[in-house]
Structure formats: structure tokens, C-alpha cells
Amino acid sequence: MAKTIKEINERIKKGKAVVVTAEEIIDLVKEKGIKRCAKDVDVVTTATFGPMCSSGVFINFGHTKPKIKVGGGKIYLNDVPAYGGLAAVDIYLGASALPDDDPRNKVYPGEFGYGGGHIIEELVAGKDIRLKASGYGTDCYPKKELKTKINIRDLDKAILYNPRSAYQNYNVAVNLSDRVIYTYMGVLQPRLGNANYCSSGQLSPLFNDPYYETIGIGTRIFLGGGIGYVAFSGTQHNPRVKRTKKGIPKEPAGTLALIGDLKKMSSKWLRGTSFTGYGATLTVGIGVPIPILNEKILRFTAIEDSQIYAPVIDYSKAYPLGKETVLKEVNYAQLRSGSIKIKGKEIPTSSLSSYAKAREIANILKGWIKKGKFLLTEPVTPLP
Amino acid sequence: MVRKKRVVLTFPHSLVDKPITYHLVKDYGLVFNILKARVTPQEEGRLVLEIEGKRENLNRGIKFLKDLGIRIEPLAQDIRWVEEKCTHCGACLAICPTQAFTIDPTTRKVSFDKKKCIVCELCIKACPYRAMEIRF
Known part of the structure; x- marks a missing residue:
């Protein structure tokens, strides 16, 4: 039936x-x-609960006074670069992003102990994250440098978006x-x-x-x-x-x-993950009803x-x-x-x-x- | 009766430049295998040894080390499984040469048997959640 x-x-x-x-x-x-x-x-x-490299978060961290336009500039969260090629304070942090000064595989095999996935876990856990941004300055967005701390509770939006899971x-x-x-x-x-x-x-x-x-x-x-x-x-x-x-x-x-x-998510089900010699990623918990x-x-x-x-x-x-x-x-x-x-x-x-x-x-x-x-x-x- | 022990020796810096393990062989007829060593001049030294010999000789050898002021601990104390970080995926299982990790067929949860661990550290690199820590 x-x-x-x-x-x-x-x-x-x-x-x-x-x-x-x-x-x-x-x-x-x-x-x-x-x-x-x-x-x-x-x-x-x-x-399922496994490492999924194609994971990341969109964040809108809110406007500063005076305002800054990150788009076209640079943005770092705990020294890990995020993507800022969007509107003024919209950014995307990918799970496999690494700090610029991480030695990667120069000392083989690299450890990859901290990357985008780990920041996502910390963000969800409610920890403060250091944000460093620079913009080129415009008439409507004059601020060129920004150093602050962000916390998930204060963010306008934090959206997990995984292109592949x-x-x-x-x-x-x-x-x-x-x-x-x-x-x-x-x-x-x-x-x-x-x-x-x-x-x-x-x-x-x-x-x-x-x-x-x-x-x-x-x-x-x-x-x-x-x-x-x-x-x-x-x-x-x-x-x-x-x-x-x-x-x-x-x-x-x-x-x-x-x-x-x-x-609304939890750091229990979003875990920063490190693959020796390969890179950082995020382990994601997913449940689907049929x-x-x-x-x-x-x-x-x-x-x-x-x-x-x-x-x-x-x-x-x-x-x-x-x-x-x-x-x-x-x-x-x-x-x-x-x-x-x-x-x-x-x-x-x-x-x-x-x-x-x-x-x-x-x-x-x-x-x-x-x-x-x-x-x-x-x-x-x-x-x- | 021949016995085997895995121990971690911690030397005070005053003993780092003295030949000590040599006496284990010469005076007590013990066979040892150095599993791991860190000896830096002027600093504390650490040595992970597997010592084998007659029970009596083994006890005398260990007393000799203790009398010199060397701290002796069973090996397993130095490798730690941080269960809170473990996701029970099992990435450690196949890499471990001594089957120190097992997965319960019913609960599908991982457990770690310190007694089987030889501190080869393969699991440390293999664990994606950095749940294996070494104190050395």
C-alpha cells in the first residue's frame, strides 16, 4: 500500500x-x-559522519563604523585566509584553507594541524575568532584595515554550505x-x-x-x-x-x-580534521530521512x-x-x-x-x- | 625465567653524558632494544627500552638504574588516547603493527590496549582528529 x-x-x-x-x-x-x-x-x-573537503561557511560579520569593503581586499580568520570576493562583509571560509605561513609539505609529510575545518569547529563551539581584513577604500567604504574578534552569536549570518557531501x-x-x-x-x-x-x-x-x-x-x-x-x-x-x-x-x-x-549546529558534529601529508578538512555529520x-x-x-x-x-x-x-x-x-x-x-x-x-x-x-x-x-x- | 619489560627511563641532566645502559648488558646480562631515545647534553634524557632477561637480573638491573637516580615508568604511560577527541572511525586500526586498537563488532567503537603499544607513533600521524598524543 x-x-x-x-x-x-x-x-x-x-x-x-x-x-x-x-x-x-x-x-x-x-x-x-x-x-x-x-x-x-x-x-x-x-x-554518515566522514571527512568532506568540499565544506565551508558563508559569514556576514556585520558592518563596522566606519565601513570597510573586504571585496577585492584580503580577509583572515585566525590567520587562515578566507574568500572575500563578495559584497562588503560577506566572506566564505573553506574547510581546506591553511594559514599562509603553514609549512605545508615543505617538511614532508606536513602535519596540517590547523585549517579552515578547525576554525569552523571552533566557531560553532562559540569560541572567539580573530578577524583581520584589508580593503582598498572607497568613497562609501573608507576603512582600509580591520582587526577584531568575531563570535558566532554576534554574526549576522553563518551558513554552512557544502558544494559536495x-x-x-x-x-x-x-x-x-x-x-x-x-x-x-x-x-x-x-x-x-x-x-x-x-x-x-x-x-x-x-x-x-x-x-x-x-x-x-x-x-x-x-x-x-x-x-x-x-x-x-x-x-x-x-x-x-x-x-x-x-x-x-x-x-x-x-x-x-x-x-x-x-x-544551530554543534561542534560535536562538525570536526576539524587533519590528514598528515595531505591537508586540513572538516568532518561532517549528516542524517537523511527516507x-x-x-x-x-x-x-x-x-x-x-x-x-x-x-x-x-x-x-x-x-x-x-x-x-x-x-x-x-x-x-x-x-x-x-x-x-x-x-x-x-x-x-x-x-x-x-x-x-x-x-x-x-x-x-x-x-x-x-x-x-x-x-x-x-x-x-x-x-x-x- | 626470562621476562620482558617495556620501560621509559628519565635521566637527570647530570647522568646524560654517562654510559649507563652498557652496564645492563655487562653487569646484569640483560638484552635491551632501544625503541626511542632523546638525549640532549645538559638536559633531561629519555629512553624507551624493551629489556629482557632473567627475572632476578632484571630486578637487579632496574634497582641499579633507580639507585643512580633514574626515574622508571612503564612505557604505556607515555602514549595517550584522548577519547573525547576520538570519533571511532578506526583509521588507527590497520596502521598499528601490534593490533593495539580494536573495534567492538557490536558497538563499532574503538578501544586502545596500552599493553600492546610499542610507541611506534604510526597512529599519531594516521589519526585525523589528533586523538593520539605522545608524552615524550
């Missing part, structure tokens, strides 16, 4: 909605079957070379010393809605501990990839652009780790040269078991995305919906 989002929302408002996580639905379907679950369950919550599937990174390499997939030991992966698998939003039938532009979500929305398809969104018989992408596929009010409108949608949410495959790629040569040959396809149950076998060798595996935190988010979102605090949305337009 098909349901509508409107009907589900009515049940949420009455506190009667049946909500389970994308992990709980797996056993529930095994126990009760697709038909029964599609009828009984209203919402399945999905989540929640990648639907990702590579498993290995190193075939004879030296240690430092990548955005972590430290990779030589000669297949380890294999790193990054997805919450069966809990991951886009694995549970592989053809974007419910997640679309305008979808309301859990973002960084607050409320956010799917703004658009993310950069590099590519639905036309190889898929399993069940329709699950076997390589990186869909992505989401996300937006939300940073002032309305169980019909059996087909329910069937997708019952996907489990053993049915989701990821490509193993060499990050010493194939990836940097853009000639990614798939060494092997492995599933997330194998990855989570602690080791996989490549070229006859047993390799220990590590995840960069936290399954424990993803589970926590899926449960928080479930709680919000059950209490009637969070209503579902119809997509304004589907994703491509």
Missing part, C-alpha cells in the same frame, strides 16, 4: 510515526518481510609502491600494507535511495547537529556509473550540495553491507595519474571484518568514516521524527 509524505507527516505530528534506522530495517525486513514492513514503517533514517560510495585506497604515501585516504603503507575506505555503507544516505527517488532538492536533513537542506546535486554528481543488479553504484556516484544554519512511500523504496533501504561493493584503487600511481584501474571489488561487510585479500595478500582495513557516529546520528534523527520535531519534505525537484 502506497503512502504519501503528507500522510507520513500527519502521523509524525500525532507522534504515531514508525521510524527505524537503516540498520534496524535490515533485520526487520528479514523478520516480517517487505510487504508488512512497507505498510508498518513510515520512515527509515540514514546517516555524502558521496554515494567511494574508493578503497591501497598503496602498491615501495614507500609510505600520505593521502586524503589516510596513511597508506607500502606494498599493500593496509587498505582504507570511507563510507557508512548500509547506513549511508545515498546507498539507501540509490536512484534518488525520495532525496531531492529541498530535502530537509540533519546537518552538523542542526537542520539543513539538500541545496542541489553536489559537484561531481554522476549517477551514470556501474551498478549492481540491485541498482547500487559500484563506484563513486551521486553527491549532495548541502546548506544549513551554522548557528519516507517509506512504497515497497520499492523500502526494499532499497533494506540494503546491507554485504551487498554494497567498492573499487580497490592504487593511490601511489593509478589514482594520482588519473588512470584508475580497479584492482578488485570488495563489499563493505568484508571491509568491516578487518581485512581483505588482494593479490593473494591479507590486508588490514581501516575506515575513515565513523560507523559509530553515523549510527548515533541515525538514532538522533529517529528521535526527532518520533517526537514530532522534524517533518519530512517533498523534493522541490529531483536530483539528476
